[in-house]
Amino acid sequence: MDLNLRKAIKNNIAGNNDEELQATIVDAIQSGEEKMLPGLGVLFEMIWEGASEDDKDSMLNLLEQEANKL
Structure with a gap:
């Protein structure tokens, strides 16, 4: 059976x-x-995929901050 998880989600x-x-x-x-x-x-x-470059930078900065809390 071919299950396309991305498509299902x-x-x-x-x-x-x-x-x-x-x-x-x-x-x-x-x-x-x-x-x-x-x-x-x-x-x-x-x-x-839908984010602007500025939005991507913001997400990466937030992810870096959260990763540094670990």
């Missing part, structure tokens, strides 16, 4: 409003389940 959130998207993200993070990580990765990929 994108279809699952298609048409969601910002509250629904936030709930999806918060639920995935709060669950702490490893199986949720690919979905979050697809969401991040979508954000990254």
Whole structure:
């Protein structure tokens, strides 16, 4: 069976409003389940691909700050 995870995740959130998207993200993070990580990765990929260079720089700066807290 050919399962396209990216396509399934994108279809699952298609048409969601910002509250629904936030709930999806918060639920995935709060669950702490490893199986949720690919979905979050697809969401991040979508954000990254649609981001401007300034937005990408901001995300990288925030990620660097959070990584340095570890």
